[in-house]
Amino acid sequence: MTLDIEKIDNGTRIAVKGRLDTVTSQEFDSQVKNLGGDLGDVVLDCAEMEYISSAGLRSFITLLKGVKASGKDLSVVNVIPAVRPVFDMTGFSKLFNLD
Amino acid sequence: MKLSDKLSLYEVIVSFGIFIAIAVIVELYAVKNESRQAEDITRLLQSELVGTIDTRLYSVEQNxxxxxKELQKETTEEIKSSASESLGILVDSDSIISGCGIVMVPERMSxxxxxxxxMRHEGDGVHTMQLGDTDxxxxxxxxxxxxxxxxxGIWSEPYFDEGAGDCLMVTFACPVRNEAGEIFCVVTADVAVSYLDEQLNRLIPYPESYAFILTKQGKFLEGYPMSPYREEDRGKSKRLNLPAISKSLQEGETSIFLGRDFICTFTPVENINLVLCTASPLTSVTxxxxxxxxxxxxxxxxGFAILIFLLRxxxxxxxxxxxxxxxxxxxxxxGDFDTPIPPAPEYSDLDNLSRAMTDMRDSINRYIVQIEESTRAREHMETQLRIARDIQRSLLPPGDASFKxxxxxxxxxAYQESAMEVGGDLYDYVESAGRLYFIIADVSGKGIPAALxxxxxxxxFHFAAQQAMAPADIVTRINDxxxxxxxxxxxxxxLVGYxxxxxxxMVMANAGHNPAVVCSGDGCRYLDLPAGLPAGVMxxxxxxxxxxxFAPGDTLFLYTDGMSEAESPQGVLYGQEKLLETVxxxxxxxxxxxxxxxxxxDExxxxxDNVYADDITMLCISSSATGVSMNLKYDSAEIGTLISGIQLAAQREGWDDGLLNKVMLVAxxxxxxxxxxxxxxxxxxxxxxRLSSDAATEAMTVSDSGPEFNPLVSAPDVDTDLPLEERKVGGLGIFLIRRLSEKVEYSRVDGRNILKIIIQK
Known part of the structure; x- marks a missing residue:
């Protein structure tokens, strides 16, 4: 799993590449944490995210909660069809406004 | 061109050729004959004339x-004085004497x-002249x-006597001797060549012929005037080839063809060195x-017209x-084999042909009937064979199968190729009592008996295998x-085994079959089985x-001798060594x-070269591991190992991405x-x-030796409809397991927590 992080107009764009599982979600958490407090509006680009497990989902929720707390917004985009069912089953589609 | 026309044409051409040849021969012969006849006639005329001339000349000589004789007795002076008298007698003695003379030998004169x-004839009279010395x-x-x-005496050659005779003449001169035998005087008598010329009209055997005089050398006489008759034919005479005549004269011949136009015949008058010639155009001769x-x-x-007509x-x-x-x-x-054959006239050449054709047609009809019968029989047989082959094929189990x-x-x-419609090779397999029973067999012989x-x-085999009998017992039963x-x-x-x-x-029994090949990680080898007698012998x-x-990774390869004894076009057997190598x-x-x-x-x-001498059968069974079996440390870093193991199995077993994602997530x-x-x-x-699969599901077992813990009851419920603020982070894993699996069971066995999850494929 690698993250491509770039600053955009009023926030941060994080592109997740590869697998986001129990092991790699810890890296995700620490890398996001290293970005500091105010990320602004966060866009999670999942175009190249092949897999996500509950650990990954937890990382997404943690990030979402943090962003929301600072009054900003987080959106998850470009979820590939193979991964989409995980979001749907867990109700995360609604949570991250995937539609 | 029709045969009749052709034959007529050939006939006519050949006959025409023969006829022309005959005609030419006849023509040549006739021409030659007539020429010879003409020559004879001409020569007769010429001989007659020469005879006459000789007689006349002889008469002149005698005179x-x-x-x-008279003058011999006289003296010179006497002769001189009576010369006119003597000459008068002589000149009148013969009408052909144109003139005569007496000359003295000067040496005997004083x-x-x-x-x-x-003296010579001149008009009706005679003219005498004195000559000698200067004139x-x-x-x-x-x-x-x-x-x-x-x-x-001797005849001179023809000459023109100028000053005396004043014409072309021949002269007979005879010496006069005195008593001492000395010649003192010569008496001459001239005969004008015109005399001969007048005779020439007696040498005309054909109207168009003409005669002429030549010297002995074959030349025209100098100063010899052409007769009026010959004047007309001057053109023709010009064509006379004098050198040729001269040559033939020298060679003593008596006639010559001058070109294709003339035949020239000649007779010499010896005394006077002249030759009488007659030239006759061939047209008149022939x-x-x-x-x-x-x-x-x-x-x-x-004749030819009639011949052609009649022939045709x-x-x-x-x-x-x-x-x-x-x-x-x-x-x-x-293809119309009922065609009537038209009859030909009896005993004619074509009658035989007509009969032969009738026989041929009848024979063809008989053969057609026979061929139809045998074709029908063969087709029937082929149909039966095809059905037999289809049945035999349908009795074989699928050539591609797998058992988990x-x-x-x-x-x-499996692969089978029969040398004939039906074959004597057999392979079969049955799943029985959790074992895969198999057989490969080769019945002696080929074709229908072997197939039966x-x-x-x-x-x-099938019956015994279904009873899960031991391979040796199965072979024994088949043998008995x-x-x-x-x-x-x-x-x-x-070879029978399971x-x-x-x-x-793997357990296998052998009844005289080719050795089985077993391949494992360290290569392929022939399996060493005790060789039993083929079944049906004793x-x-x-x-x-x-x-x-026979563990995962091993492969068993069985075959019949159709493969090991396959023959190359050069007659070389495939052989066991090459077989093992190739396998x-x-x-x-x-x-x-x-x-x-x-x-x-294919090999x-x-x-x-696609020519099978024997049935060929191959049976190949390989064992491979399915699913995943792993012992993992209590360390989340082990998740990576777990996922790779699952991915490997998915690749091996050909899962789709949906199943892989599902299994990975649940695992x-x-x-x-x-x-x-x-x-x-x-x-x-x-x-x-542990992960293992069957046709419809993947069964996953996760067990650990930790304190008893049932995650199914311990995990908090997840309400997916809750807003973010109320969503809990825990319990998502079990929630996903439940959602993605068909069935989840927890049990505590032997101090281990065992979670069994069934996932629908």
């Missing part, structure tokens, strides 16, 4: 000699003077000198031939039946059954069986049995759940992860 008296030097004349050398030429030609043409008519009539026969042959040739058992996949591939026997062996009913002494070689995927063993024969390990190489390259068997079949097919959630919430008493303890 001169008579004068000489003063040595020349003296000559000459007429007779001593220089040829006749004079010749006379002096002669005994009793008048008879010419006269019959036209009628002959007309007869020829008419005859041939056409004779060959007319041929047209009918040709039409009939054409119709027969185009306890994490082991047995893949099976394969059915029998197959049913014996075959021996009991085997009046035809057929026998079967076979593979137990649970115990990873009743009550005991057969033994051999067990050997090794192929298995290494293509571990999948179906592709390996297809490749081997053999290529080797024997990760289940294992990470254990890692997160359970702590083992001993750090060396491992989480056991």
């Amino acid at each position: 001169v000699r008579r004068s000489v 003063q040595g003077k020349e003296w000559m008296e000459y 007429y030097r007779y001593t220089r004349q040829q006749w004079y000198t010749a006379a002096l050398d002669s005994n009793s 008048q008879v031939t010419s006269r019959i030429r036209l009628p002959l030609l007309i007869i020829l043409v008419l 008519a005859t041939l056409r009539r004779a060959l007319r039946p041929l047209n009918g026969l040709t039409d009939a042959a054409t119709r027969i040739g185009s 058992r306890e994490g082991t996949l047995l893949s099976l591939a 026997m394969t059915s029998y062996v197959k049913s014996l 059954n075959m021996c009991a009913d085997n009046s035809t002494n057929m026998f079967v070689t076979m 593979i137990d995927a649970v115990s990873n063993t 009743p009550g024969m005991p057969y033994s069986e051999t067990a050997c390990p 090794s190489e192929t298995m290494n390259r293509l571990p999948e049995p179906s592709t390996a068997v297809a490749s081997l079949a 053999v097919k290529r080797y024997c 990760e959630e289940a294992v990470s759940n254990v890692i997160n919430y359970s702590t083992p008493a001993d750090p060396e303890e491992r989480i056991e992860f």
Whole structure:
């Protein structure tokens, strides 16, 4: 799993590449944490995210909660069809406004 | 061109050729004959004339000699004085004497003077002249000198006597001797050549002929005027080839053809050195031939016209039946075998042909009936054979199958090619009592008898295998059954065995069959089995069986001798050594049995150039592990190992992405759940992860040795409709497991937490 992080107009764009599982979600958490407090509006680009497990989902929720707390917004985009069912089953589609 | 026309034409051409040849020969012969005749006639005329001339000349000679005799008695002076008298007598003695003379030999004269008296006819009278010395030097004349050398006179050559005779003449000069025998005087008598010329009209055998005089040398006489008659033919005479005549004269010939136009005949008059010639144009000589030429030609043409007509008519009539026969042959040739054959006139040449054609047509009809019958029989037989082949094929189980058992996949591939419609090879397999039973067998012989026997062996095997009998017992049973009913002494070689995927063993019994090939990680080898007798040979024969390990990664390859004894076009057998080599190489390259068997079949097919001497059968079974079996440490880093293991299995077993994602997610959630919430008493303890599949499901088992913990009841419920603020982070894993699986069960067995998850494929 690698993250491509770039600053955009009023926030941060994080592109997740590869697998986001129990092991790699810890890296995700620490890398996001290293970005500091105010990320602004966060866009999670999942175009190249092949897999996500509950650990990954937890990382997404943690990030979402943090962003929301600072009054900003987080959106998850470009979820590939193979991964989409995980979001749907867990109700995360609604949570991250995937539609 | 029609045959009749052609034959007529040939006939006419040949006859015409022969006729022309005959005509030419006849013509040549006739011409030659007529020419010879003309020559004879001419010569006759010439001989007659020469005779006459000789007589006349002889008469002249006699007259001169008579004068000489008179003069001998006289003296010179006496002669001189009576010369006129003597000459008068002489000149009148013969009408052909144109003139005569007496000359003195000057040497015998007193003063040595020349003296000559000459008398010649002139008009009705005679003219006498004195000659000699200056005006007429007779001593220089040829006749004079010749006379002096002669005994009793000699004829001169023709000459123009100028000053005396004044014409072209020949002179007979005779010496006069005195008593001492000395010549003192010469008497001459001249005969004008015109005398001969006047005679020439007697030498005209044909109206167009003409005669002329030549010197002995074949030359025209100098100063010899052409006669009026010859004047007309001057043109013709000009064409006379004098050199040729001269040459033939020298050679003593008597006639010559001058070109194609003239025949020239000549007779010499010896005394006076002249030659009488008659030239006759061939046209007049060959008048008879010419006269019959036209009628002959007309007869020829008419004859040919009649010949052609008759020939054509005859041939056409004779060959007319041929047209009918040709039409009939054409119709027969185009398939109308009922065509009537037109009859030909009895005993004619074509009658035999007509009869032969009738026989031929009848024979063809008989053969057609026979061929139709045999074709029908053959087609019937072929249909039966095709049905038999279809039945035999349908009795064979599919050539591609797989069996799964306890994490082991047995893949099976078979290939069969019969040398004939139906074959004597057999392969079969049955899954029975958790084992995969298999047989490969080769019945002695080929074709229908062998095929029938394969059915029998197959049913014996099938029945015994379904009862899960031991391979040795199965072979024993087949042997006993075959021996009991085997009046035809057929026998079967076979390998019968089973593979137990649970115990990873293979058990096999051999009845005289080619050795099996077993391939494992360290290569392929022939399996060493005790060789039993082929089944059907000896009743009550005991057969033994051999067990050997057959674990995932191993491959079994069985074949019949159709493969090991495949023959190259050069007659070289494939052989066991090459077989093992090829199988090794192929298995290494293509571990999948179906592709390996297809490749081997191609290889053999290529080797024997598609000509199978015997049935060829191959059976290949490979064992491979399925699913995943892992012992994981209590460390979330192990998730990576787990996922790779699952991915490998997915690749091996050809899962789709949906199933892979589902299994990965469930496995990760289940294992990470254990890692997160359970702590083992001993750090060396491992989480056991097992995944195995059957046709419709993947069964996953995760067990750990931690304190009893049922995640299904312990996990908090997840409400997916809750807003973010109320969503809990925990419990998602178990939630996902439940959602993605068909069935989740927890049990505590032997101090281990066991979570069983069934996932729908």
